[in-house]
Amino acid sequence: MAKTLGTGRHRALIALLIAKRESAGLTQTELAAKLGEYQSFVARLESGQRRVDVVEFLELADLLGFDPHEALDRLSRIKE
Structure with missing residues (x-):
């Protein structure tokens, strides 16, 4: 499997x-x-330095x- 950080879909997710x-x-x-994390956790997600796993994604969707x-x-329709 190819790396996913920095791909078009990853950038769209961010x-x-x-x-x-x-x-x-x-x-x-x-x-x-709200996530029970430090601000740096969110900063790493939003800067693309960290992947978002499925459970985190669902929690973010709920909170946001x-x-x-x-x-x-929508993300699945993005071609690399």
């Missing part, structure tokens, strides 16, 4: 998460607190108020 956090009116620090199925459908 952009989606940033946009959803901002539209929820949350800072990185506030989102981190977006449909994970719809988001994955």
